[in-house]
Amino acid sequence: MAGEKDGKEMTCRIRASVKGVVQGIGFRPFVYNLAKERNLVGHILNTSSGVNIEAEGRPEEISLFFQEIENNPLPLTMITQIEKTPVPPKQDRDFTIRKSISFSRKSALIPADISVCDKCLEEMTDSENRRYRYPFINCTHCGPRYTIIHDLPYDRPLTSMKVFRMCDDCLREYHDPGNRRFHAQPNACPACGPRLELRDRGGKLLETDDPVAKSIELLKKGHILAVKGLGGVHLAVDAENDRAVLAVRKRKGRDEKPFAVMSLNPSRIQKYAKMNQEEESLLLSAQRPIVILEKKVLNSLSSHIAPKNRSFGVMLPYTPLHYLFLQNDFLALVMTSGNLSEEPIIFRNDNAFERLGPVADYFLIHNRDIYCGCDDSIFRTIGSHPRIIRRARGFVPLPLILSRRFPSILACGAELKNTVCLTFEKNAFLSQHIGDLKNLESYRAFSFTIDHLKKLLDIEPEIVAHDLHPDYLSTRYALDEAKGEKAGIQHHHAHIVSCLTEHGLDGPVIGFAFDGAGYGTDGKTWGGEALLVNNHEFTRLAHLSYLPMPGGDAVIKEPWRMAISYLFQTFGEKLWDLKLPLLQTVEKKKIETIIQMIEKGVNCPETSSLGRLFDALSALLGVCLRVSYEGQAAIELEMIADGEEKGSYSFEWKKGKDSYVISPLPVISGVVDDILKGSSPPVISQKFHLTLIRLFSELGGQLKKEVGLDRIVLSGGVFQNATFLTGLEEALDQQGFSVFSQSKVPTNDGGISLGQAAIAASMANS
Ligand SMILES: [Zn+2]
Ligand SMILES: [Zn+2]
Numbered sequence: 157m158a159g160e161k162d163g164k165e166m167t168c169r170i171r172a173s174v175k176g177v178v179q180g181i182g183f184r185p186f187v188y189n190l191a192k193e194r195n196l197v198g199h200i201l202n203t204s205s206g207v208n209i210e211a212e213g214r215p216e217e218i219s220l221f222f223q224e225i226e227n228n229p230l231p232l233t234m235i236t237q238i239e240k241t242p243v244p245p246k247q248d249r250d251f252t253i254r255k256s257i258s259f260s261r262k263s264a265l266i267p268a269d270i271s272v273c274d275k276c277l278e279e280m281t282d283s284e285n286r287r288y289r290y291p292f293i294n295c296t297h298c299g300p301r302y303t304i305i306h307d308l309p310y311d312r313p314l315t316s317m318k319v320f321r322m323c324d325d326c327l328r329e330y331h332d333p334g335n336r337r338f339h340a341q342p343n344a345c346p347a348c349g350p351r352l353e354l355r356d357r358g359g360k361l362l363e364t365d366d367p368v369a370k371s372i373e374l375l376k377k378g379h380i381l382a383v384k385g386l387g388g389v390h391l392a393v394d395a396e397n398d399r400a401v402l403a404v405r406k407r408k409g410r411d412e413k414p415f416a417v418m419s420l421n422p423s424r425i426q427k428y429a430k431m432n433q434e435e436e437s438l439l440l441s442a443q444r445p446i447v448i449l450e451k452k453v454l455n456s457l458s459s460h461i462a463p464k465n466r467s468f469g470v471m472l473p474y475t476p477l478h479y480l481f482l483q484n485d486f487l488a489l490v491m492t493s494g495n496l497s498e499e500p501i502i503f504r505n506d507n508a509f510e511r512l513g514p515v516a517d518y519f520l521i522h523n524r525d526i527y528c529g530c531d532d533s534i535f536r537t538i539g540s541h542p543r544i545i546r547r548a549r550g551f552v553p554l555p556l557i558l559s560r561r562f563p564s565i566l567a568c569g570a571e572l573k574n575t576v577c578l579t580f581e582k583n584a585f586l587s588q589h590i591g592d593l594k595n596l597e598s599y600r601a602f603s604f605t606i607d608h609l610k611k612l613l614d615i616e617p618e619i620v621a622h623d624l625h626p627d628y629l630s631t632r633y634a635l636d637e638a639k640g641e642k643a644g645i646q647h648h649h650a651h652i653v654s655c656l657t658e659h660g661l662d663g664p665v666i667g668f669a670f671d672g673a674g675y676g677t678d679g680k681t682w683g684g685e686a687l688l689v690n691n692h693e694f695t696r697l698a699h700l701s702y703l704p705m706p707g708g709d710a711v712i713k714e715p716w717r718m719a720i721s722y723l724f725q726t727f728g729e730k731l732w733d734l735k736l737p738l739l740q741t742v743e744k745k746k747i748e749t750i751i752q753m754i755e756k757g758v759n760c761p762e763t764s765s766l767g768r769l770f771d772a773l774s775a776l777l778g779v780c781l782r783v784s785y786e787g788q789a790a791i792e793l794e795m796i797a798d799g800e801e802k803g804s805y806s807f808e809w810k811k812g813k814d815s816y817v818i819s820p821l822p823v824i825s826g827v828v829d830d831i832l833k834g835s836s837p838p839v840i841s842q843k844f845h846l847t848l849i850r851l852f853s854e855l856g857g858q859l860k861k862e863v864g865l866d867r868i869v870l871s872g873g874v875f876q877n878a879t880f881l882t883g884l885e886e887a888l889d890q891q892g893f894s895v896f897s898q899s900k901v902p903t904n905d906g907g908i909s910l911g912q913a914a915i916a917a918s919m920a921n922s
């Protein structure tokens with residue numbers, strides 16, 4: 157280290173380049189204050205790749221200074237890399253914050269959108285404060301980020317705040333390194349910042365001095381309000397008002413999908429739902445996700461919020477506006493995404509009136525634009541682990557840190573619950589939940605998100621990974637629109653590798669990939685697969701036997717078709733002799749048509765999907781014959797299961813040509829016997845779950861002996877079922893397996909893009 161001789165005090169100077177989420181979250185004032193405390197000179201500045209620090213002073217002070225930076229970062233900082241080099245001392249007079257510079261590469265990470273902080277809330281409720289009741293209050297520790305940025309470096313002119321000129325008071329805060337709003341890009345106040353306005357569905361402005369108070373009045377009268385928030389528009393109604401909740405359902409279509417609700421604080425939530433410590437801290441975290449909580453049997457919320465479901469999706473307020481709304485006597489507000497079924501959340505004002513006009517009575521909107529829509533994230537605690545089901549607001553665009561360097565890859569994801577993934581060095585950037593790519597709006601959001609993330613992250617992918625399904629719009633995009641070398645990845649292989657990557661592991665492992673549907677290498681629809689996975693290679697060890705899906709994709713919406721297919725496979729024409737309620741409920745003619753289709757093989761693609769077996773059971777028990785949202789039949793089947801029941805059904809598997817084939821037909825005949833004997837659906841549902849747990853743990857044990865591996869990976873949408881996942885994990889653990897399942901990345905198709913990227917990276921290295 158350089159220094160000075162001749163009795164003068166030794167000093168040294170270190171130049172450090174810090175990478176990660178270090179901009180727009182108060183990192184520079186934090187470092188500035190640390191330097192002042194330790195009497196260091198030098199400077200700090202934002203660059204396009206992160207933050208550069210030069211610090212000069214006594215060596216002990218310098219080393220403590222960097223320790224503090226590394227050990228005590230701010231709650232929202234994410235340091236991914238820090239490189240230090242000694243340089244000759246310059247004897248600066250002071251420590252300063254210098255003007256940002258740009259480099260050619262933009263690898264600085266953008267923070268996610270975070271909930272309003274306590275200090276801002278305090279100011280907002282202080283009648284003496286100049287931001288009293290100001291719904292856009294924020295600081296470097298809180299507020300919008302990802303959703304308002306359209307390019308890097310993260311500076312106000314490149315955000316949707318560029319149209320608001322800061323007033324003198326705001327500017328003073330913005331330029332004062334000692335202030336909490338120093339370089340807070342969304343800084344604003346009532347004098348200079350964004351404003352709310354309340355309009356009717358025709359777009360006519362409602363004259364009022366206080367749009368929030370007026371909106372509360374409208375909600376109390378039972379009106380439906382569209383409220384523009386951080387990542388998009390919510391539809392809000394009073395959750396205790398049956399008529400209002402039902403009206404949202406009716407106007408959004410005959411949807412039965414549960415609505416999320418929002419309450420002011422945990423003690424209000426406890427009036428209608430149960431929560432443990434873990435769930436409470438998840439709710440209170442700065443990301444403020446929706447957490448799935450068990451309902452209290454006696455609760456005053458409308459029964460139309462989550463029909464046929466034992467849980468509520470609950471969240472706490474995360475914008476200042478939410479607090480203004482809830483700081484009165486609402487127990488809870490329904491806050492459901494403002495969209496039409498399965499389309500992405502609406503986030504532009506014009507679009508809101510056009511598409512939600514038929515649904516909402518009034519619109520509480522504002523003039524701070526959202527560049528990129530971002531839905532609420534969703535968690536469910538299963539087996540004491542919080543598991544992310546939908547990864548979006550609060551988490552995107554933060555990277556998952558990889559265990560090794562990847563080439564630059566774009567992975568286009570699957571079709572349902574689509575996400576995309578971009579990789580660069582040791583970072584994997586999983587996009588927010590985009591949705592079901594079957595509709596045009598989602599496809600637009602998909603291609604917009606790819607372009608947006610490529611720009612923000614400055615990644616030009618060399619490799620484009622995609623699903624094998626030739627008709628997925630994500631595949632077509634990869635093959636027809638995207639530049640780069642193409643890599644087709646099998647769907648269930650991607651599920652398993654998504655989980656491996658989340659845990660920073662490599663193969664070989666045994667993988668159970670259980671879901672609704674994914675294109676198999678034989679062109680059939682897979683979904684009940686035991687695979688041997690060794691990074692970019694896999695072989696099929698076992699699968700459910702193939703069964704016709706009468707009408708192809710129509711079976712997804714109409715689970716009763718799968719029930720008939722299973723019954724016909726098990727009993728043939730004798731099924732007509734069975735006195736099953738299902739055969740009475742569905743028109744005979746329709747059933748005959750289905751059987752003819754199966755017999756003649758017309759429009760009957762074959763599937764090995766476990767998700768479809770759940771569907772068939774649900775229909776057979778009369779729980780759910782037709783679904784209005786994805787996974788409904790399986791969810792409702794799990795919801796009725798009677799935890800006290802211990803019985804199960806028999807099953808069998810046979811060695812096929814190159815893998816084991818599992819026949820669920822003995823399960824079906826056991827279930828039919830029970831129905832005819834008069835067993836209740838809750839008992840049968842539980843026996844069915846226990847059967848699958850036994851079946852797959854025994855299969856796991858057999859495979860373990862044969863392939864000699866003791867690590868097993870579970871992934872796929874079926875593992876969102878808590879009864880099945882916890883039961884199977886426990887049973888496999890008893891077989892001596894180390895069991896891995898997903899928690900930071902969705903186990904459903906929202907995690908596919910990460911698996912695709914990791915497989916493509918491994919292919920490139922081989
Ligand atoms: Zn704040
Ligand atoms: Zn101002």
Ligand SMILES: [Zn+2]
Nearest residue numbers: 671674873905
């Ligand atoms: Zn899948």
